[in-house]
Amino acid sequence: MSAMAALGWRTLWTLCVCFTALRTNALSVTMSESTMEVVRGDYIILPCSFSTYSPLSRLNIIWTLAPFSSPESPLQVIVYDHGQIIEDPSLIGRVGFTDLPLGADIMINDTRVSDAGVYRCMVNNPPEAADPGIGELLLTVLVAPSLPACRWDGEMDAGGSVTLSCSVAEGIPTPEIRWDKLNPEEISLPINMEGELSGSVQIINVSAQTSGLYRCSASNLLGTENCYINLSIYSGSESSSGILQGVLLTLSMSLMLSALLVLVTWLHRTGRDGRWRVSKGEEEEEEGYNEIRYTPSLIKRSFV
Numbered sequence: 001m002s003a004m005a006a007l008g009w010r011t012l013w014t015l016c017v018c019f020t021a022l023r024t025n026a027l028s029v030t031m032s033e034s035t036m037e038v039v040r041g042d043y044i045i046l047p048c049s050f051s052t053y054s055p056l057s058r059l060n061i062i063w064t065l066a067p068f069s070s071p072e073s074p075l076q077v078i079v080y081d082h083g084q085i086i087e088d089p090s091l092i093g094r095v096g097f098t099d100l101p102l103g104a105d106i107m108i109n110d111t112r113v114s115d116a117g118v119y120r121c122m123v124n125n126p127p128e129a130a131d132p133g134i135g136e137l138l139l140t141v142l143v144a145p146s147l148p149a150c151r152w153d154g155e156m157d158a159g160g161s162v163t164l165s166c167s168v169a170e171g172i173p174t175p176e177i178r179w180d181k182l183n184p185e186e187i188s189l190p191i192n193m194e195g196e197l198s199g200s201v202q203i204i205n206v207s208a209q210t211s212g213l214y215r216c217s218a219s220n221l222l223g224t225e226n227c228y229i230n231l232s233i234y235s236g237s238e239s240s241s242g243i244l245q246g247v248l249l250t251l252s253m254s255l256m257l258s259a260l261l262v263l264v265t266w267l268h269r270t271g272r273d274g275r276w277r278v279s280k281g282e283e284e285e286e287e288g289y290n291e292i293r294y295t296p297s298l299i300k301r302s303f304v
């Protein structure tokens, strides 16, 4: 009984020793970075080193990417297998190993936003076991804010309300948007965000003091871009501006009516052109005179 137990213990101990020996001889992968950042358009070297005790004749390296934009569809960035290198079509000409076969580092040139995501470096060197044969790092691609677009909407008359809006097309990290009035002194304005990339300011009951230069700025750690709006509030009293508007409306309406009349007369004339060609010159003169006579009387009537 006790002899069998001793044998059992010895077997277990031998197994443990063998396993430990295997472990120390296993290939291991280390990554010196777990997160990295690159500015779009720049190059980056993603580090991945491994140690192995076997010859490198059957070395196999696979780099995969789970992009932030579509994590559910990972892609094989680049593969080294039996001395051959295969790149993903979307990265051909932009990706390459930098120190094969001693290291698995890769370089990505001309980085794009779509290159951002979780990279995995997997190394195998049969018959050696891998422990673990995988390293992981997170790559962020930074983008400076684009030039924001400033717009205004509303009534520029005193007492009206005006909305200033600003939107920026891109920027990573998401740009911070702010509105400031620059004169007479610089003040920051309360902003309503509409989504992450646009923000507006509402100014109610505008007055002459509302006039001035306004600036929207979009900024992140890579920089700041601005757009501007110059507001001029019409400060005339409401009643006189009402009268002016009425006069302008009447004037433009009578101009339109007289233009219409001229057009109708002209159409009438050209319609009878065939007949006129054979008639006397004095008839034409008379028709022209009528045209001039009708127009001013119409304007006069509209004003009354």
Ligand SMILES: *[C@@H]1O[C@H](CO)[C@@H](O)[C@H](O)[C@H]1NC(C)=O
Pocket (backbone or CB within 6 Å): 043, 093, 094, 095, 096, 097, 107, 108, 109
């Ligand atoms: C990246 O660009 C550098 C410099 O232009 C070049 O030496 C290198 O070979 C390029 N790497 C790849 C993978 O295309």
Ligand SMILES: *[C@@H]1O[C@H](CO)[C@@H](O)[C@H](O)[C@H]1NC(C)=O
Pocket (backbone or CB within 6 Å): 159, 205, 207
């Ligand atoms: C609008 O502003 C004017 C002067 O700036 C003030 O007299 C008036 O009461 C304001 N109206 C409202 C509705 O707040």
Ligand SMILES: *[C@@H]1O[C@H](CO)[C@@H](O)[C@H](O)[C@H]1NC(C)=O
Pocket (backbone or CB within 6 Å): 212, 213, 230, 231, 232
């Ligand atoms: C804003 O508009 C006012 C009046 O139209 C003008 O006097 C001023 O120079 C403008 N300012 C800028 C910065 O364009």
